[in-house]
Amino acid sequence: MKVLIHGYFGMGNIGDEAILTVLIDELRSRYRDVDIVVLSANPERTKRLHSVGALREKLTSLAFWRQFLKTNALVFAGGGRYGDPTLRRMSLLAILAKSLRKTIIFKGVGIYPYEWFGRPIVKSRPEPFRSLLTKVLLATALKLADYISVRDEYSLEVLRLIGVYRDISVEEDLALRLTPDENFCEKIYPKLKLPQISSSQPIIGINLRTLSKEASDRVVFVVSKALDDILDKDKNVWILFVPFGYGSFKGRVFDNDLIVGEALKRHMKFGNRVWVLKEELSPSQIMCLFKLFKAFIGMRFHSIIFSIMTRVPTIAIVYDTKTLELLKREKSGCCRFSFTID
CATH class of the missing domain: 3.40.50.720 (NAD(P)-binding Rossmann-like Domain)
Incomplete structure (x- = not known):
């Protein structure tokens, strides 16, 4: 067939x-x-x-x-x-x-x-x-x-x-x-080459989506302030930015999460403790990353789905109808908080 x-x-x-x-x-x-x-x-x-x-x-x-x-x-x-x-x-x-x-x-x-x-x-x-x-x-x-x-x-x-x-x-x-790539999960730290991060240090995962400049600036301002507060209080915490959009064609900025990820890092006082993942991994490999997180802040629809599957405590940033619909049906209790940008 x-x-x-x-x-x-x-x-x-x-x-x-x-x-x-x-x-x-x-x-x-x-x-x-x-x-x-x-x-x-x-x-x-x-x-x-x-x-x-x-x-x-x-x-x-x-x-x-x-x-x-x-x-x-x-x-x-x-x-x-x-x-x-x-x-x-x-x-x-x-x-x-x-x-x-x-x-x-x-x-x-x-x-x-x-x-x-x-x-x-x-x-x-x-x-x-x-x-x-x-x-x-x-x-x-x-x-x-x-x-x-x-x-x-x-x-x-x-x-x-x-x-x-x-x-x-x-x-x-x-x-x-989706199921995780267990071979990748077992050797995740050496494969990712995370700088100065040991398996004993807490990691907060984050995903943001590049939107219009005005909307992206608002999101970066709010999220960077919240993350700086966390990093200021706990010197052991690291932030790992995980793109769910690696970019497609020149000019299609909305497909590239690395744009807003780098903007977030630049905007933060403690940006030296923010690691932006640039290597393009498969979905099953990305899923392994969520097993490292103590908490997650997610914006893209499927980043929140991954946190639901791995039961990571999550703050969901709602920018689209589909995310609102997902949270209405969410039963695991992982998404403790959500807020909508307009």
Whole structure:
């Protein structure tokens, strides 16, 4: 069986790569003869991380259409889908695939009817799409699909608002089924080469996302002050900044957490005790880091998911609807506090 996977892959996003890791493992365990190809913004990065075939979603490419025509199933895998252009493109691909009698699966997707441009957007209630074309295309694609699951109640209600009343499952984000790389976990200190940090010293983990300059400046100001207070009171504590976005293309600053990580370090009085992880690790390796943390401050959606899985006491910084939805369902009690930026 030939499976083509569609999503936000190859962009250096740890959360999306975690989703892809889990999906690939589950497909391989269920179908012994499965042939997986991933649509990726950076095929070489995807091949290196996942050991699968990969190619760009480029509609003018003959390689894309050759793969598209010979695939048996098209899987739209997890992650958030925002705004009209993204959802229209996804819908058109699904409609075309179904017209060619292919199996269409939407697996744990998030559907958000607004554009995201680097500013915090937190919606407590679902809103309908403003564009009639997007409504029609998305509703048609979903009615043709063989299976649909979404990752939160917000997405389900959005689909109900556009008239999709068929059976839709609400399932946990696929990344919640990720397992750590135990070989990496066992040798984590020598592999990371953390400066001057011993296994007996407490480490606070942190992840922030680069937003618009105004929003990033506010976040850095608040978080740096809180961390400086902690470091001033306890001289043994270190801070480890963990990027969940390693950057994709030039100019796409919102994909690169290292920008805000370095800004945080520069802004802090005790920045010499902040270590910014620059090496790009796999999702399963990143998960090992959370076992080191005494506490965690998280902003990206999947950084909070990782803290939930490893049961690390967490302060969640809510910048998007999807994080709010995650915290509504969170049962482990790891997220003791949260606050929203606007």
